[in-house]
Amino acid sequence: MFKKLQQALVWLASRAGEAENVKAVRTAAVMMAKLFRNPAKVPERLRSFRDTIAQHSTETASWVSSDEMIEKGGPFDSCDLRHWVALAEAAGVPFIPAVEVLKLTESEIEFLSGTVSMPNRRPSRSADDAAVLEKNIELMDEIVSGLAASGPPVGSREELVERLYAAMDDVPEGWMVRNIRAGSLELKTLAGAGAAGPEVPEVRFGSDVEVGPGWVRNGNRRRVNVSDHRTLQSVAQGPGGGTSFVARPWVEAARYIAAEDPHRHGTQFAGKGYWPAEWRAFVEDGEVVGVAFYYGWTGSVTPQNAAIALEVRDLAQRVADQAARRQAWPRTMDVEFVRASQHPDLVGNDDVQHWLNVFGRETVSCTLDFLETENGPVLLEGGPPNTPFGGGHPCAFAGHGGPPRFGSRTLTYGVAFSMMEDVLLGDPKTWRETDPENHILSWEEVEALASMGFDDEDADDAVPRP
Structure with missing residues (x-):
């Protein structure tokens, strides 16, 4: 089957x-x-399109290769796996x-x-x-x-x-x-x-x-x-x-977690899936502010998960510190397009300007994904930060702080072990703030939970290999 x-x-x-x-x-x-x-408006729209293409070309042309980044720093493509592997290696963080x-x-x-x-046909x-x-x-x-x-x-x-x-x-x-x-x-x-x-x-x-x-x-x-x-x-x-x-x-995860698959609900393929234990760390302006279960419908609040979340935070911080030390700045065009915009709704919006400062051009802001293995978490890949302008997905934080809005953002502070009730990961319309209790904990709460310790009997059981 x-x-x-x-x-x-x-x-x-x-x-x-x-x-x-x-x-x-x-x-x-x-x-x-x-x-x-409306032919009279076409030139303005086409020139705007041309300017956007030119901005994309100019910005991305300034991004350095992974070798250049390690040697002398500089802006780089936040989606390029090679840069994150190089930074993890330099930081002594395990990676695939x-x-x-x-x-x-x-x-x-x-x-x-x-x-x-396209057909060569003119009206x-x-x-x-x-x-x-x-x-x-x-x-x-x-x-x-x-x-x-x-x-x-x-x-x-x-x-x-x-x-x-x-x-x-x-x-x-x-x-x-x-x-x-x-x-x-x-x-x-x-x-x-x-x-x-x-x-x-x-x-x-x-x-x-x-x-x-x-x-x-x-x-x-x-x-x-x-x-x-x-x-x-x-x-x-x-x-x-x-x-x-x-x-x-292909690295086997230390744990696989069984759960009903929300994507297949109501279809002929409805049933349980088996997800590897993966985590996403959220870095803003050089600091790991949050960690979330990557597959947000599979996690749970347990001492074991709390301890692993703290370990992921520490590893991600080492990667971020290494990037800052080398003055290596991850960039994403979603943010840079907003930064360059002269639209009055953006220029005059204090919330927008605040987040543009948080995700500044010379800051380390990103997401970092880790897989649990028998030897502990290892870096899978890195990517753009979770911002109000696009970028990395909030994972189990989806809905925390309310629906995503331009100029505001889904909160990614603390640890999100699982999504809040009635939140569907693939449908932002359901991203409503409900009760985060037993889903999202502050760092202080996570540290207290992890300090309780656990033994083999208390640990989350890995399901049989699917």
Whole structure:
């Protein structure tokens, strides 16, 4: 049954990715249709779009590589796994290694992922409107040409595909592959539904096709999956100039926690899932202010969990201190777009300005994720901070402080062992402040709980391997 569930989830994730691509194209088509309904306003909107692209390009071009960051500091992409691995290693914090196996230019990944051509059809207009429209189209052509992928010409598709296979030839069995900025949609789907399990999830479709985390096996050979929707979306949002993929060992968690899966409730796949014990630490302006159970519907308030939360806080603080010591500043474009905005609702909003100062350009603000192992928590990855402007997910803190609002934020102070009642992690409309008792504790309460101690009989039991 577990393998059947994995197969169904991977298939659904793939179909969802295709649907998202279709939706994106349809949305773009509708947007362009609306844009040209009033030709007089088009130039202003297109220039705003062009300015946003220019800001993204200028900001991300200033971000340094992981080697440069360790050597001399500087701003870096908060989503790039390589930087967090380097900082953890420098801080002496246990981490899951990441070995680079493949580099692709923008041109290559665009060529491999495929492109969608928009129909070259212009709406009929009056003679006066047509002249204005023609100028707008020229401006749009200028913007689109600025978005064209840069880099050397790509080779044949056969040559590129062979590189995808060759990248996997030396990757051991039992390892996963992911882009430096994000894991694949299939992996995220399996993990979120509690169907990943303690071993590498390898889901077979037919006699010679098998889908693993970040790769696809055809016959006896595996290739890196570069067309995954979540991967492509993350690469598109990141710095230009190309991207890399890394291989990592699949590390078994020390504990797996069984719970009803809220994502599958009311479906034919409803039932329990098995989630590894993972934690997220929230860092603001160089300080770990909160820690949460990553899968917020699985945690509980126990002395064991309190002790582990304190250990996660200490490890995360060591990583943050190492970044501050090296003057390495994680950046996220969600925050930087707001910072650069001249909109009066933002410039004149004291709450917005307060949080822009907290998440300043030269501060260490981020989220850091840890997996419980037999040897203690190890760093999985890092990412952008949880902010009122976007960024890292609040996990079990969801709803604490009320619904997310622009200029305010979900509170992530103390330890969130589990979500409050009636809060659904995937539906922000349910993020209402209810009673946090037995869900979210202050640091003082967590320290007091951990000091009670526990023995093997009191410890949370690990469920049988799924």
